[in-house]
Amino acid sequence: xxxxxxxxxxxxxxxxxxxxxxxxxxxxxxxxxxxxxxxxxxxxxxxxxxxxxxxxxxxxxxxxxxxxxxxxxxxxxxxxxxxxxxxxxxxxxxxxxxxxxxxxxx
Amino acid sequence: xxxxxxxxxxxxxxxxxxxxxxxxxxxxxxxxxxxxxxxxxxxxxxxxxxxxxxxxxxxxxxxxxxxxxxxxxxxxxxxxxxxxxxxxxxxxxxxxxxxxxxxxxxxxxxxxxxxxxxx
Numbered sequence: 001x002x003x004x005x006x007x008x009x010x011x012x013x014x015x016x017x018x019x020x021x022x023x024x025x026x027x028x029x030x031x032x033x034x035x036x037x038x039x040x041x042x043x044x045x046x047x048x049x050x051x052x053x054x055x056x057x058x059x060x061x062x063x064x065x066x067x068x069x070x071x072x073x074x075x076x077x078x079x080x081x082x083x084x085x086x087x088x089x090x091x092x093x094x095x096x097x098x099x100x101x102x103x104x105x106x
Numbered sequence: 107x108x109x110x111x112x113x114x115x116x117x118x119x120x121x122x123x124x125x126x127x128x129x130x131x132x133x134x135x136x137x138x139x140x141x142x143x144x145x146x147x148x149x150x151x152x153x154x155x156x157x158x159x160x161x162x163x164x165x166x167x168x169x170x171x172x173x174x175x176x177x178x179x180x181x182x183x184x185x186x187x188x189x190x191x192x193x194x195x196x197x198x199x200x201x202x203x204x205x206x207x208x209x210x211x212x213x214x215x216x217x218x219x220x221x222x223x224x225x
Contacts, residue, residue, distance in 0.1 A: 001168065034211040036152075043201055043215035044144075044152065055213055087152055091210040094167065095142075097152040 002026055004088050004098035012106040019075040021101045023088035028068045034089045035064055035073045037082075038100075044087065048073060078103070108133035110202050110216035118196075118223050124189040128202030128216060135183045136160040140205045142212060143176060143187045145198040153198075157210065158185055192223045 003026040013019055023033065031051035036044035046055045048064035051071060061076040075082055083105050088098040114126035128141070135141070142157035156166035158176045166174050170189070178185040189196060199220050203212035 032209075038152075043203075043218055044212075045215075046211060046213045049209070049211040055211075089152075089154075089211070094165065095154040095157075095210055097144075097154065100151045 002029060002090055002093045002096055004090055004096055006086075006088060006098035006101045008101060009099070010102040010104060012104045013078055014106045015078050015080055017078050019073075019078055019082070019103055021073040021075075021086055021103075023066075023071040023073070023098050025069045025071070025090060027093075029090040029092040031067045032090055032092045033064070033066065033071050034091070035062075036087045036089065037084045038087065039084045047086075075103075080105075108204065108214055110204065110214060112200060112202050112216045112219040114200075114219060114221070116220060116222060118192055118221060119225050120193055120223055121191055124187070124192050124196065124221055124223075126187045126200055126202075126219065126221070127184050128186070130183045130185070130204075135178065135180055135185065138207055140208070140210055141176075141178065141185045142203050142205070142210070144201045144203060144212070145196075146201070146218075147195075147198045155187065155189075155200075194223050197221065197223045 005024045007022045033051045035048040038044045052064045085100045085102045109131045111129045140157045143155040158164040173190045175188040199218040201218045203215040
């Protein structure tokens with residue numbers, strides 16, 4: 001089983017600041033990683049797939065990077081609507097999600 | 107525009123079988139894509155349950171495999187989840203979702219349905 005560990009568990013930032021979220025896999029997952037955003041009461045929304053490709057309609061301020069076991073989601077300048085919980089997901093071996101990082105307004 | 111809608115009972119008794127259906131509208135369930143179930147216990151993270159291709163080929167989370175069956179009914183354009191021997195730990199919002207192609211990234215989700223396991 002591949003375990004994804006996200007850090008930090010929460011992040012307190014102000015609008016306009018840069019957010020850097022980490023996802024570490026227990027073994028190599030190549031670049032088969034996605035990132036999702038989830039707001040309260042809503043289903044997850046796909047942001048990034050294959051580690052660095054933006055999904056349709058996702059703003060350019062969202063970017064992903066990494067390969068192997070270490071991955072990063074960066075939000076270059078936080079907008080008010082970006083405060084949410086973010087999950088990473090791997091599809092190399094079965095499928096699993098990380099525990100999430102909550103991005104809160106400072 | 108493909109739309110997914112989950113349906114099923116909101117309350118299930120312990121030891122019973124939970125059955126949910128995901129209706130697919132606005133597109134074909136026989137396309138080149140996976141159809142998946144994901145759940146989220148209250149105030150917790152996401153857990154992949156399993157997914158199915160229109161051919162009937164299914165993959166399951168190893169931790170749930172002994173209790174899960176996912177099936178597809180192309181004539182009704184829907185796929186279903188059965189989870190047997192439920193306990194309070196199975197209380198969660200259950201989402202159905204689909205991928206855009208054969209890569210298991212889920213770009214379209216249903217609204218989710220809350221299932222509570224309680225007597």
